[in-house]
Amino acid sequence: MxxxxxxxxxxxxxxxxxxxxxxxxxxxxxxxxxxxxxxxxxxxxxxxxxxxxxxxxxxxxxxxxxxxxxxxxxxxxxxxxxxxxxxxxxxxxxxxxxxxxxxxxxxxxxxxxxxxxxxxxxxxxxxxxxxASMHREWLVCFGARAGAMRVAHLFCEMFYRLQVVGLTQGKSYRFPITQADLAQALGFTTIHVNRMLRELRDEGLATFRSKEVEIPDLKALEGRADFDPAYLYLEPRHQ
Amino acid sequence: MxxxxxxxxxxxxxxxxxxxxxxxxxxxxxxxxxxxxxxxxxxxxxxxxxxxxxxxxxxxxxxxxxxxxxxxxxxxxxxxxxxxxxxxxxxxxxxxxxxxxxxxxxxxxxxxxxxxxxxxxxxxxxxxxxxASMHREWLVCFGARAGAMRVAHLFCEMFYRLQVVGLTQGKSYRFPITQADLAQALGFTTIHVNRMLRELRDEGLATFRSKEVEIPDLKALEGRADFDPAYLYLEPRHQ
DNA sequence: CGCCTCATTGACCTAGTTCAATTTGGGTGG
DNA sequence: CCACCCAAATTGAACTAGGTCAATGAGGCG
The missing domain is CATH 2.60.120.10 (Jelly Rolls)
Structure with a gap:
């Protein structure tokens, strides 16, 4: 391991x-x-x-x-x-x-x-x-991205990061946290997170159920979230 | 210089x-x-x-x-x-x-x-x-500190940082930015920043006029802002 | 003097919060 | 296997911080 x-x-x-x-x-x-x-x-x-x-x-x-x-x-x-x-x-x-x-x-x-x-x-x-780069992107999320967009952005970030270490399964991944945790990360109340999750679900962009995130169409979710993975610096380095 | x-x-x-x-x-x-x-x-x-x-x-x-x-x-x-x-x-x-x-x-x-x-x-x-530590503190400000508190926090941060390089004069310092810049930093609209500035002014905690911040009682402002300078790591190091 | 950016204020609107229930589902003891 | 429990999820209704729109002041400078 x-x-x-x-x-x-x-x-x-x-x-x-x-x-x-x-x-x-x-x-x-x-x-x-x-x-x-x-x-x-x-x-x-x-x-x-x-x-x-x-x-x-x-x-x-x-x-x-x-x-x-x-x-x-x-x-x-x-x-x-x-x-x-x-x-x-x-x-x-x-x-x-x-x-x-x-x-x-x-x-x-x-x-x-x-x-x-x-x-x-x-x-x-x-x-x-x-x-530090992730912190800065989160600051952009907090200051300039609202509601379901913010949730979507986090889901995209986690997908890319987990994929690198082989912890995604196709279009989904395990995200073992509660909606309350999610709320504390996103700067929302638990209730509002719940509503934003429903919004994403209704739009068919992402579901979060029994600690599992499923993203039917990653590109679509990225579009919704204004997400660009560059800030994660995932490309292999060349120093 | x-x-x-x-x-x-x-x-x-x-x-x-x-x-x-x-x-x-x-x-x-x-x-x-x-x-x-x-x-x-x-x-x-x-x-x-x-x-x-x-x-x-x-x-x-x-x-x-x-x-x-x-x-x-x-x-x-x-x-x-x-x-x-x-x-x-x-x-x-x-x-x-x-x-x-x-x-x-x-x-x-x-x-x-x-x-x-x-x-x-x-x-x-x-x-x-x-x-990076400052980024994290800003994230706390965005997620958990609202209104005038957020503005106050920034004013405290800038005071401590500027003091280190000798750019404070007593209870005030030059902060050569517009309210629009301030808004873009705090995640508010310019209008709301203006209102929060008035609030701080009315409370007698801080004024921001002609690019000059004045803080009559720093401790009082820190209390209002839930500010603790530890995250700035200003204490001389000892490695 | 006149222009232009920046600051200020008021009125109205909405995203997100608060409060209060209700439901759901997994785990546990009998 | 069922009854119960409890944490977590979900929903509704009322409220508020902050946004939007629109207008007015005020200072700096060519």
Whole structure:
């Protein structure tokens, strides 16, 4: 399982076999989490980064009024807190949405890896910048895309991301979250999310039932969502 | 001027004198821009990064419907597109809001610098991660903070950031943008921004007149905005 | 002086929220 | 296998933050 993921990352980020081995050797320790568990707590000094190998988690923050904003969903293959290496302390938490398994990579190992192979450092840096790019696209969604469009955009994003790691089945994929989670991610109320889902369903563009998203015609949904996958930087790199 | 900025960055990011000299030697070429000019265009291959030494610019994207979303304001001292080093191609544009001057740092020089001093690489990486952290806080603002609160939050953020580079005067600072720009950044209409500004003014918390923000009581405004500067990572680092 | 951009205000409209039920479906104990 | 339970989904009705449309001021500058 972890091998398959390393292979995927290897291809996507143009890893050499040597690079992959270097990582492999240092990534053996795993941790497991239950839904609702905090994988990485906000505000604490962190000494290792976590590669999510199984399950779904999310980045989120709470406001002082108690409402929670989800800023990103993490899927298998994501380094959920690689940015804790440069930042040391995170501004937000990572929370498990399902049963999750992560593999640790100690920060001191990252330092060592980068010292001996600066090119790999740039690749790791790249990975964190893709997250930033997603944040920016979400900001566009929040500021300039309303209602069903916003929901549709998220469904497209998740499709592309999950496809890369082989977690789509034809026109559908498993998205193991509740409508309440969805609402916290989209900046809507649960009720409104429900209505927007119905709208997409009625339009025949997408269904979300029993934690499964089905998209009969991806291009059509992309059109509805004003979606362009460029910001995900999925094309293989060539540095 | 650039010396003063390097000094500021030096303190904030724990640069050694040697590091600073290394950068100084490679940052000599400057470019100038007029309001509205595109400093870094979306989607193009980029071979150098730009340190903004004078003026204000912003990160923004356009939707296909033509509306523009501003995702961040850049101020003097910001490496506006350092992330173009790992990404190579940017997902958004950087546009000048006022007369701007930037200093170039070639990507090949960055590679050289990092190869000879990996620690400096981590510092540069850190700088880009602070931008990502700001994006996340903005996402919270969009999803969970409404009306005048959102405006207040931005005013607080700008105060802290400008203070670091010595661009505040007591309780006020110059913020050379229009209410329309403000609206595009906050996800409101110009009209609504105007109303929210009046609200803050009536409450005696902040005024924005002739491109000048005045905050009589910063703590009070922070309370109104649910603002906590931690996400800006302004505390001097200690790696 | 006159123009043009930007700020301001009012009146009306709508997307999204709030409150309050009701339904559905998966899981669990008897 | 059925009865029950509980979380999640769904729907309706009333309300409000924010948008839209339209008009008026106010400042800067050629």
């Amino acid at each position: 972890i091998e398959k993921l390393i292979a995927t990352i290897q291809e996507r980020y143009a890893f050499s076999e040597e690079d992959a081995n270097m990582l492999r050797a240092r990534m053996t320790e795993t941790l497991e989490f239950k839904p609702g568990d905090i994988i990485v707590p906000e505000g604490e000094e962190i000494s290792y980064s976590s590669l999510l190998v199984e399950g779904f988690s999310c980045r989120s923050k709470y406001t002082t009024e108690g409402s929670r904003q989800i800023m990103q969903f993490n899927i298998p293959g994501d380094f959920v807190d690689l940015h804790s290496y440069p930042l040391e302390v995170l501004d937000h938490s990572i929370t498990a949405l399902t049963d999750c398994r992560i593999v640790k990579l100690q920060h001191r190992d990252i330092t060592q890896i980068i010292d001996s192979n600066p090119r790999l450092g740039r690749i790791l840096w790249f990975a964190t910048m893709v997250d | 650039i010396e003063k900025l390097i000094a500021t960055i030096q303190e904030r990011y724990a640069f050694s004198e040697e590091d600073a000299n290394m950068l100084r030697a490679r940052m000599t070429e400057t470019l100038e821009f007029k309001p509205g000019d595109i400093i870094v265009p979306e989607g193009e291959e980029i071979s150098y990064s730009s340190l903004l030494v004078e003026g204000f610019s912003c990160r923004s994207k356009y939707t296909t419907e033509g509306s523009r979303q501003i995702m961040q304001f850049n101020i003097p001292g910001d490496f506006v597109d350092l992330h173009s080093y790992p990404l190579e191609v940017l997902d958004h544009s950087i546009t000048a809001l006022t007369d701007c001057r930037i200093v170039k740092l070639q990507h090949r020089d960055i590679t050289q610098i990092i190869d000879s001093n990996p620690r400096l690489g981590r510092i540069l990486w850190f700088a880009t991660m602070v931008d």
